[in-house]
Amino acid sequence: MTDAIVDLVDNKFKAPEPITIDRVKISPALASQLLEINIDNIPPVTSKIVLYADAMRNGRWKYNGDSIRISSDGRLLDGQNRLLACVESGATIESNIVAGLEDDVFNTIDQGRVRQKAHLLARNFQDSIRPSEASMLNTAITKILKHDRGFSQTTNIARNASKSMIVTTDDISYYLLENPDMIEQARYVKNRFGSRSILPIPTVLYMYHIGSRFDQLYTSKFLDKMVLGIGLSDSETLMHMNKFLIRLKVKTLKWSAAERENTLIKAWNSVGRSGLYSIVHANNIKYRNSEPTPFFQEPKPESIEQMLG
Numbered sequence: 001m002t003d004a005i006v007d008l009v010d011n012k013f014k015a016p017e018p019i020t021i022d023r024v025k026i027s028p029a030l031a032s033q034l035l036e037i038n039i040d041n042i043p044p045v046t047s048k049i050v051l052y053a054d055a056m057r058n059g060r061w062k063y064n065g066d067s068i069r070i071s072s073d074g075r076l077l078d079g080q081n082r083l084l085a086c087v088e089s090g091a092t093i094e095s096n097i098v099a100g101l102e103d104d105v106f107n108t109i110d111q112g113r114v115r116q117k118a119h120l121l122a123r124n125f126q127d128s129i130r131p132s133e134a135s136m137l138n139t140a141i142t143k144i145l146k147h148d149r150g151f152s153q154t155t156n157i158a159r160n161a162s163k164s165m166i167v168t169t170d171d172i173s174y175y176l177l178e179n180p181d182m183i184e185q186a187r188y189v190k191n192r193f194g195s196r197s198i199l200p201i202p203t204v205l206y207m208y209h210i211g212s213r214f215d216q217l218y219t220s221k222f223l224d225k226m227v228l229g230i231g232l233s234d235s236e237t238l239m240h241m242n243k244f245l246i247r248l249k250v251k252t253l254k255w256s257a258a259e260r261e262n263t264l265i266k267a268w269n270s271v272g273r274s275g276l277y278s279i280v281h282a283n284n285i286k287y288r289n290s291e292p293t294p295f296f297q298e299p300k301p302e303s304i305e306q307m308l309g
Contacts (some may be wrong), residue, residue, distance in 0.1 A: 015100030052085035081264035139202035262287035272299030
């Protein structure tokens, strides 16, 4: 530790005048000492601690100029979530420390607008995507990552219960870097479905992207039928789905978000496994809680042939 930090620790973090110490290496031990002066603070946010600790543990935490703030009488004003995450992760991080602040500045901290992931994605890809596309891509990629990591779309239930569900801005940016075709897919989906869509556009994009891993043209036809009602026949499975989705959109049918999300995949798998008339009775389409959480399966060649024929 630097002399300035040693002096601050020796004085129990009390400072008569404001002092700023830049880029302090905060070890779990120092974080624990700082948490000892965390008195009468607001409750910590568990979700933030988990997110921060994961980033610290995996080397994604970056120094960004944020400060740990301490009052003149040695009380922690800001930084408890970061410090708890530091202890949890066992990693050493860098942060500024500002001590000697007036106690009443506590109420002025964290009053600004939170930077949403979509804002950061737009900034990271400002040469490739429009700001209006960032929100759609952010939501769709989050859904894709949840699916690929074995989680349901709505409850964070994993096939492997030991896994945790954390999707960071870095995760989303990295996925887009690895899958640049998503940008054109997003534009196709928006142009093709747009205001006519009976599903949220990010949901259509997420289904289109995952389905295109198997067969892009098949997926396009599937979504045309289910979302736009193009080329449907009576008693076709996707005819029933289209009617259900219309009723959900106009709110004459009440399904939970989990029921809708899981029924979408159930319909995909059913048609891909057994063809366009796989479920002929509408009441059999809806996902039931007794069924396992569904994940996209590759359509059989005969189902692809039938769809495209």
